[in-house]
Amino acid sequence: MADLRDRAILLSASFPSGERGERFKPYDADAVADAVTALVSAVITANGRLVFGGHPTITPLVLRVAADHDARNAVDVYQSDEFRDQITEPTRDLERQGFGRIVATPTVGDLRENLALMRREMIGGSPDLAAALFIGGMEGILDEFDWVGELRPSVPRLPIAAPGGAAAMLSAQGPDGRPLPPEVLGWLRSPRYPLVSAELVRYLAEA
Template identity: 40%
Template sequence: MIEVFLSASVPLPERNRIYFETADVFLIRESIRALVEVVLPKGRITFGGHPAITPLMSLYARNAKLGNKHITIYQSDFFRGEMPRENDDFADIRYTAKVAGGVAENLALMRSEMLRSRKFDAAVLIGGMEGIRDEASMFKELHPQAKVLPVPATGAAARIEFLEGDYPDFLKNEISFASLFRRALFPSPLAE
């Protein structure tokens, strides 16, 4: 079973505008849908709960009739009371303890526990803001042999990561997301 870490969010206009101005919300949604459809029949997706992404993951897993048993969601108790109701749709939801400090300290703990939770085969980066960059950096450090797959067409932090990193050129303008994920995550049909 392939283990995929998803780092995704929809940039907010009141935050760093460099992410918001380049984000393509439609392509963020479509890439997440494709990831669910391609990965869940053969693997697991782990992600940190986000108010815009959690409902999409729930909807797409339900619509694809793939169930929720191959999705692991992490949440910080720091956000208790602010979490999307769709959290209840997931069979494997893991809460990290609330720690002293603010948002940054609590997200750092959640990310650390999440990225250390299993041996990941790949990380997929979609849209996003600063957190995508933080998670990509931490993922590369903890899983140096794993693939990192930014989806630059979604814009925002994923595009910046692609432009500043050393990634295959075929990713640059790809919007056939299901095809992209099949090629990048399951390169050999015999390996499935």
């Protein structure tokens, strides 16, 4: 059985929507949810941890999977203090029930600067980061992909393409930009999300 040995996986995911989402078509919201659920389940089952930016549409999915697995302290949710009063109840429940913690980052300027600081601390502040996975999303997915490449070039960047959205526009990158094995590239294009997640976690556990 794959064992991530308590290493962290960065999850960068959201649902494209509205006028902004037009740029990122085609996308399938149900497929985004299925892929996120399968990935979180596979990481938790393999003794890994999730690190993510607490997107309000993704947090309930992560909370549900963590609760289903009774996975304590399995999730780090990064939130800028700019949104302190907007932290959703599912996010607060995540911490209250012991499945993870909220990591607050300070406000330093306008929205873009505050989000940049949050992403810098989220990505740079996890020394045991094993990989970054990208699902669905819009501009924020593209930004976080670039941040990982800049701050953690040795961390593989793995966009799951089948649900569409911004992640489907990205090219997978191995550690330090090296090519990934063909089988990994095939998994990233597959819509068989439970199998994809299990195989990716196994690959990362053995890397």
